Amino acid sequence: MNTKYAEGERQTLLIVDDTPENLALMTGLLKDKYVVKVANSGERALEILASQPLPDLVLLDVMMPGIGGLEVCRQLKSNARTAETPVIFLTSMGDMEDEQAGLDAGAVDYIVKPISPAIVHARVKTHLKLKAAADFLSDRNAFLSQEIMRRTREVQVIQDVTIIAMASLAETRDNETGNHIRRTQHYVRLLAKTLQSHPRFCEILSDEMIETLFKSAPLHDIGKVGIPDRILLKPGQLTPEEFEIMKTHTVLGRDTIATAEKLLHTPSSFLRCALEIAHSHQEKWDGSGYPLGLAGDDIPVPARLMALADVYDALISKRVYKPAFPHTQAVDIIREGRGRHFDPDMVDAFLLISDEFQKIGRLYADSEDEVARKSIER
Template sequence: MTKPDDEKVDASVPTSEELIASNKEVAEKAAQSINITNELADELIVANVEVVHQKKEKGKRVAELAIANSEKAKRIAELVIGNKELLFQNEEKTKRAAELVALIIKLGLANKKAAQSEKQLLSTLNALAMARDNETGNHIIRTQNYAKNLALRLRKMGCFKNELNSRTIELIFKAVPLHDIGKVGIPDQILHKPGPLTDAEWEIMKTHPVIGMDVLRSSDNEASRVMDVMEVAIQIAGGHHEYWDGNGYPDGLKGDAIPLAARIMSVADMYDALVSVRVYKKAWTHEEATQEIIRNKGVRFDPLVVDAFIAEQESFQAIAHQHRDGS
């Protein structure tokens, strides 16, 4: 017997088994969605933790940089104070040296024999200069003879006839030992430093020509009249580091504005420095030193003085050998 129409099963209505299966599928998808969401959440949490960590590291680095900058600022302040103290020491040493020189001059002038007074004064000042310098007594002897030979050669060449008379050449010879007397005002830690100087230390070292002039100018007018050698010594002490092209120190003098005695001393001093051993260099050969001086003709040195040096280079070599250190 067939069932009535109202009892027929509607194929569009899911059966209980299908509903159960569908619900299970929805539940599984929901579970998967929850798992995915949890994974994303975990990843976000980890990412946030990493960001926080990075920010902490950056903050720590910023703090370290701030501390480092603070330390640098502190160090700079200490260096400024240190340089001021060194400059103050220079001023004090210069003042003491000037007072000493003035006293020496006054005592020397008390002697009725002017020639003897001059000899005693120069001897004392030479000893003072050498006590503060690393140079040897032979350096003084060598540079005196170099300068004298240059002056005589210049006169023989017909140059500076009025300036280079016999008396002037004698004064240059006597004044040469005082060319670096300004080093009495340079602190020991700079003057006797075994290695190269820093920029700040070099700036202090470059003050020695000015200090030398101040020390030698401490003589009164009477002394200046009696001893012309003091005026030549002042010219040499203040000008032997000036360059012919104007790039020297302390005043940047150029060409003929540099005293002739200082231009002569500049070549003599350079040659001796090059062929001598120093803590920072070995001795150059005579040929190497000669080429270096020629290379600086018209740059560092007066061209005429270099011409005189070229003519006298054999005598320079002989003087260097005869009065070499340790001989």
């Protein structure tokens, strides 16, 4: 907060006049209450005002050789640094048109010579109080704005950490490592950005939506916390009956997020996106997926993006039941799924950036220790 106007601290006035007698008169009148600076020309006044610290108020003559008072005032008001410094004209030009010209130039007041000491003191005091109040409010608003930004960032960080923690809880019960979450986040964002200018997706994939996708992607398998260990952790192939139970993780995830959304009592774009991903990322473009057998554009865009990201990561990752496939083989499998498993346009975009997918996979690769630990746990 601004402490400039602390009790007992004198404020500074700049008096500008080309007549020495007028400078002496005004200095003598005001020096007991204020710190007084003087300038005998418009040019000198602008030099003083270009340095630190700024005066709190300027008393300015209109008629001066060189740069006149009106031009000095205009220059002050056009400069962001000095625009809020109040200017009072002191002049012998008392016509209504002259006064209007001074106010139009940006002055807060206009005093006609010969001056009345009482009026000068009263108006200077009034405008200094107004300036102090304006500065206080400006500083307070700036402080509040910064505090709101700080707390908003804090809430966002807490939200992000909570999301990762919840998603990690689900992953610890599955045969996937923690970095799967990070990789799929980045795959989804990269693929979405690539499709951002595509006619089919440009209205959906705004910058805000892509950030929401990135944050909600970790919750795609949150429903796995509800799958029994005997099925979720089974190292071999699931029976048809077991697979039907496994497929319910999409519904469990949807219901969990929907319950959270109801608790908010207000729509949440983040939770809505997370719900669509959790519920529909196992759907396939040709309608052969689950849980609803949706096909084509009936599958939400976030879920289609996650489907491709999730499958790619599963292919390149080592599991207890399969080795890691080479990147080129994973790309070939994604290509073969074009129009069957995946949205054709999303596959085309993926093929353009598959090398970037590979870089993400390497950047967030699972350590050998983590893979080994998962194998032991299974």
